[in-house]
Amino acid sequence: MNGLIIALAQTSSQGQSGAALAFSYIFYIFFIALLALSFFPGVQQKTQIMFLSRDVEQKLQMIEGYLKDSRGLTEKLLKDKGFADPKAFVDRIIDRFVIDPVSVEPTDIINRMKLLMRSNEDTVREMITAANPNIDPMTRSQIEISTEVVNALNLIYKVIRHYLIMAKKLNSIMIMYQLQMVAPIYVKYAEAYAKAQKVFLQGIPIGDGLGPLVASRFLMKADQKFTVSKDTIAGSIEFEGRKIVVVKAEGPMATVGTPGEGVQNVIEREGGRVSRIITVDAALKLEGEETGSVAEGMGVAMGDPGPEKIAIERVAVKYGIPIDAVIVKMSMEEAITEMRKEVYQAADKAIEYVKRIILERTKPGSTVVVVGVGNTAGIAQ
Numbered sequence: 001m002n003g004l005i006i007a008l009a010q011t012s013s014q015g016q017s018g019a020a021l022a023f024s025y026i027f028y029i030f031f032i033a034l035l036a037l038s039f040f041p042g043v044q045q046k047t048q049i050m051f052l053s054r055d056v057e058q059k060l061q062m063i064e065g066y067l068k069d070s071r072g073l074t075e076k077l078l079k080d081k082g083f084a085d086p087k088a089f090v091d092r093i094i095d096r097f098v099i100d101p102v103s104v105e106p107t108d109i110i111n112r113m114k115l116l117m118r119s120n121e122d123t124v125r126e127m128i129t130a131a132n133p134n135i136d137p138m139t140r141s142q143i144e145i146s147t148e149v150v151n152a153l154n155l156i157y158k159v160i161r162h163y164l165i166m167a168k169k170l171n172s173i174m175i176m177y178q179l180q181m182v183a184p185i186y187v188k189y190a191e192a193y194a195k196a197q198k199v200f201l202q203g204i205p206i207g208d209g210l211g212p213l214v215a216s217r218f219l220m221k222a223d224q225k226f227t228v229s230k231d232t233i234a235g236s237i238e239f240e241g242r243k244i245v246v247v248k249a250e251g252p253m254a255t256v257g258t259p260g261e262g263v264q265n266v267i268e269r270e271g272g273r274v275s276r277i278i279t280v281d282a283a284l285k286l287e288g289e290e291t292g293s294v295a296e297g298m299g300v301a302m303g304d305p306g307p308e309k310i311a312i313e314r315v316a317v318k319y320g321i322p323i324d325a326v327i328v329k330m331s332m333e334e335a336i337t338e339m340r341k342e343v344y345q346a347a348d349k350a351i352e353y354v355k356r357i358i359l360e361r362t363k364p365g366s367t368v369v370v371v372g373v374g375n376t377a378g379i380a381q
Contacts, residue, residue: 049168052176056164059183063160066194067153073197074146081139083131093124093147094154114307118230141253141377142201149197156186188333196336200254205378207335210282210328211301212379213347214354215248215372219381222246228265232257233381239355241364245270251376259371260308264315266369272319275366277312278326278354281373282343285329292342293329294349296357301325302373312371322361326353 071090078086098120101112128143129135135143160183167175199206205213219225222235227250234247245266249257267274281301285291300323302309316323328346358368 046171049171049173049176052173052180053164053168056160056176056179056183059187060157060160060164062187063153063157063190066190067150067157070146070150070153070194070197073201074143074150077143077146077201078131081132081135081143089127089131090147090150093127094150096120096124096151110306110310113305117305117307137253138203141255142203145200145254145377146197149193149200153190153193156190160186192333192336195333199336199338200377203252203254203378205339206337206375207330207339207343208282208374209339209376209379210330210343210347210350211280211372211374212248212251212376213339213344213372214280214350215246215370216251216379216381217347217351218244218246218370219248225381229258229261231255232259232262234262234266235381240359242358242362243367244358244370245274245367246370246372248372248381249374249376251379251381254375254377256373256375258308259302259373260304260311263369263371264311267315267319267321270367273367274319274321274369275362276324276358277316277321277369277371278324278357279312279371279373280326280350280354281328282335283327283329284332284335289329290342291330291334291340292346292349294346294353295327295329296353297325297327299323299325301327324357324361326350326357 071094074090075086078089083089098116101109101116103109124144124147125140128140160179163175163179166172167179196206218237219235221237225233225235228234228247231250231253232247233250234245236243236245238244247259247262247266249255249259263277267277279301281303283295283301285293300309300312302312312323315321328343328350330340330343334340334343354370362368
């Protein structure tokens with residue numbers, strides 16, 4: 001019996017020893033293969049590109065998923081609102097673009113940019129109205145936002161795909177490295193856009209609505225409200241012996257309005273007798289900064305390509321009016337998705353900043369223009 005046990009132990013030991021020897025051979029062969037590949041840079045580079053491309057392809061698939069979901073939501077919205085052919089409408093709008101005006105000759109570039117941007121907005125609005133003449137303003141604004149989201153996601157997807165294919169065709173390790181570094185960032189952008197679309201369709205206020213929220217708090221005390229420019233309203237209130245004219249986009253539709261033109265019209269209406277312009281807006285925070293933190297400074301707080309912002313600057317220069325800015329900090333995702341508790345609570349802090357600026361920098365009898373900048377989705381006046 002003891003002899004049998006010893007024999008089995010010896011056999012087992014020999015088996016383990018053989019397995020270890022086989023593993024060692026495999027390891028040495030693999031090591032030698034890697035060493036051999038290091039003498040052939042082309043092979044090594046192709047191997048690296050293969051592994052890098054797999055990572056980028058995974059990110060691209062995620063972006064494509066967000067695009068498909070966003071497109072599906074948009075087509076469903078159009079179908080529910082009586083559009084005859086939702087797919088054809090989305091196909092027409094998904095690749096829509098606006099070409100920047102000529103910048104080599106910068107003379108009057110702002111007016112040219114304004115014309116192109118306004119014309120594009122009006123054209124999309126007319127396309128929606130033509131497809132459904134009885135559509136209400138709230139639904140129309142939701143469709144406009146949905147098509148913008150689909151358009152943005154489609155562009156992100158196509159650009160990443162373009163550089164991925166190019167890197168493979170050119171066998172360029174440098175392009176692939178850069179693509180691998182930026183792809184995760186664009187995945188986050190795509191995810192934020194996809195979340196934002198769902199929020200807009202529910203009519204929920206977003207983080208970027210901080211400015212309109214502050215303005216609406218003032219406008220609640222206004223006896224009369226009047227239109228000052230496209231999709232933009234204003235109202236007047238009295239505060240500590242001062243006249244405050246408050247300007248914001250007209251809610252609760254999902255729009256940013258035309259605040260620059262609105263402020264310009266208000267100041268001209270007041271004959272230029274305005275002591276101060278105060279702009280309130282959301283601002284992108286740096287990593288490490290707290291969401292909802294408030295800061296003040298000088299200048300027009302507005303994330304605008306140019307036309308609206310410069311309209312305020314020009315009228316301010318014309319009449320020598322100082323421009324103050326109050327901002328509430330948040331991330332990009334927080335700005336375009338449902339308003340966080342920290343942002344909502346920061347509105348009260350921003351109001352206190354505005355009141356302090358008015359009391360410290362203007363005298364009784366003065367007129368002050370307060371502008372709530374941002375998307376007023378879900379925020380009335």
